[in-house]
Amino acid sequence: MIYFDNAATSWPKPPPVVEAITNCISEVGANPGRSGHRLSIEAGRIVYAAREAVAELFAARDPLRVVFGQNVTEALNLALRGLLRPGDHVITSSIEHNSVMRPLRALERRGVSLTIVQCSPEGFLDPAAVEAAVRPDTGMVALNHASNVVGTLLPVREVGQIARGHDLLLMVDAAQTGGAYPIDVESDMIDLLGFTGHKSLCGPMGTGGLIIGERVDLARLEPLKRGGTGSRSEYEEQPGFLPDLCESGTLNVPGLAGLRAAVRWLLERGVEGIRARETALTQSLLNGLQAISTVTVYGPLDNELQVATISFNVSGMECSEVGLRLDEEHDIMCRVGLHCSPAAHRTIGTFPAGTVRFGLGSFNTVEEVDLALAAVRTLAEEA
Amino acid sequence: MTRPEYAVVTVYSTSHALRAEKVLQRVGITNKLIPVPRRISSDCGVCVRILQVDAEPARRALEAAGVEVEGIQSL
Numbered sequence: 001m002i003y004f005d006n007a008a009t010s011w012p013k014p015p016p017v018v019e020a021i022t023n024c025i026s027e028v029g030a031n032p033g034r035s036g037h038r039l040s041i042e043a044g045r046i047v048y049a050a051r052e053a054v055a056e057l058f059a060a061r062d063p064l065r066v067v068f069g070q071n072v073t074e075a076l077n078l079a080l081r082g083l084l085r086p087g088d089h090v091i092t093s094s095i096e097h098n099s100v101m102r103p104l105r106a107l108e109r110r111g112v113s114l115t116i117v118q119c120s121p122e123g124f125l126d127p128a129a130v131e132a133a134v135r136p137d138t139g140m141v142a143l144n145h146a147s148n149v150v151g152t153l154l155p156v157r158e159v160g161q162i163a164r165g166h167d168l169l170l171m172v173d174a175a176q177t178g179g180a181y182p183i184d185v186e187s188d189m190i191d192l193l194g195f196t197g198h199k200s201l202c203g204p205m206g207t208g209g210l211i212i213g214e215r216v217d218l219a220r221l222e223p224l225k226r227g228g229t230g231s232r233s234e235y236e237e238q239p240g241f242l243p244d245l246c247e248s249g250t251l252n253v254p255g256l257a258g259l260r261a262a263v264r265w266l267l268e269r270g271v272e273g274i275r276a277r278e279t280a281l282t283q284s285l286l287n288g289l290q291a292i293s294t295v296t297v298y299g300p301l302d303n304e305l306q307v308a309t310i311s312f313n314v315s316g317m318e319c320s321e322v323g324l325r326l327d328e329e330h331d332i333m334c335r336v337g338l339h340c341s342p343a344a345h346r347t348i349g350t351f352p353a354g355t356v357r358f359g360l361g362s363f364n365t366v367e368e369v370d371l372a373l374a375a376v377r378t379l380a381e382e383a
Numbered sequence: 384m385t386r387p388e389y390a391v392v393t394v395y396s397t398s399h400a401l402r403a404e405k406v407l408q409r410v411g412i413t414n415k416l417i418p419v420p421r422r423i424s425s426d427c428g429v430c431v432r433i434l435q436v437d438a439e440p441a442r443r444a445l446e447a448a449g450v451e452v453e454g455i456q457s458l
């Protein structure tokens with residue numbers, strides 16, 4: 001079987017991830033930060049080690065500013081709904097995932113105003129267009145780091161510079177880049193970085209979080225939920241410090257054990273190395289697909305300008321049929337349709353039909369790329 | 384043998400306690416995470432137990448490392 005759906009979730013997982021999860025459940029089954037006995041402290045250590053690993057990967061100085069949750073969707077909701085108020089203006093791009101677009105549309109109904117800066121059909125965003133959209137009431141720029149449809153990288157650092165210049169917060173959705181492309185929250189000037197554990201971070205589902213930078217006013221940040229934190233139990237008010245402000249309820253400790261192992265595994269290999277491997281595969285795939293006359297490939301068509309996520313269509317065959325036949329006749333798993341990103345498909349001109357998406361990951365090989373190209377060639381001939 | 388005299392460093396959460404533990408370990412101050420004694424706080428979390436004689440060096444080390452401390456009290 002060829003698994004080319006790593007943009008949806010990465011699979012398989014590195015063996016240390018599986019071991020860490022199993023070990024956590026069988027050996028350290030206590031509630032972290034709740035009880036104070038040895039096993040509970042041990043569970044707390046697992047969570048803290050996961051914070052440290054994530055902070056190291058993204059060059060965040062303070063592990064306590066890494067707030068864990070279920071996935072990046074929750075993190076993005078926390079950042080957007082937690083910080084934007086009626087009367088605020090927010091700038092975003094036209095290739096956002098619905099995990100940014102839907103919270104923004106809901107906020108818009110409650111009096112937040114929204115500017116969606118148009119990207120080019122390849123998914124490129126012009127930082128100058130972001131700057132031109134800044135108004136006196138602008139509070140935040142919310143950006144996808146790389147498109148989950150066409151892989152295009154957005155100019156986060158340039159926008160970060162602009163955001164700092166106008167005293168705005170920059171929120172970045174790193175779902176498609178965390179672990180696959182170098183991110184440094186300091187030099188990229190990212191104030192709010194949302195990450196999800198189960199994609200290129202190679203961890204389990206049910207893990208993710210938000211790194212909250214020092215420019216964020218915690219007194220203004222409304223948590224999505226309030227409840228038990230194990231700290232300040234004598235008070236009926238939510239603690240105001242991180243991570244407890246935003247982490248009510250028992251965390252997914254086995255998942256975080258897995259996430260920690262995954263991030264350590266990535267750090268050992270080095271994100272640059274992983275990126276180099278994936279860009280080579282991406283270029284072979286791009287070249288091979290473009291060589292098929294009836295295949296249209298979307299996006300930058302340049303491995304330097306994108307992550308290992310590629311969208312295409314075969315003329316004369318609906319993407320859903322391509323997907324089904326790749327699965328049934330060629331044993332290739334991929335994702336077709338709109339990929340939770342109608343805005344991105346409108347931008348690249350494939351709405352509502354959608355595309356076939358190949359998402360490569362750390363475990364894919366040159367042989368698999370060749371087999372997949374041969375399969376698409378066969379389908380293209382039959383279309 | 385007399386029981387050593389202890390002090391506890393109280394912090395805001397388990398995450399802070401784990402961070403304090405790391406800092407103290409780094410500077411060679413013996414410590415142990417224990418549940419917060421009820422007479423010190425009704426909180427249900429953990430705190431860092433140290434030797435009373437280490438109270439001042441511990442305070443300085445934690446401050447230098449930027450770990451927020453609620454207080455240091457004798458046991």
Ligand SMILES: Cc1ncc(COP(=O)(O)O)c(C=O)c1O
Nearest residue numbers: 071072073097099148173175196
């Ligand atoms: C760009 C982007 N943002 C957000 C998400 C949502 O991720 P999750 O389902 O892990 O919250 C995804 C993946 O589905 C994505 O690709």
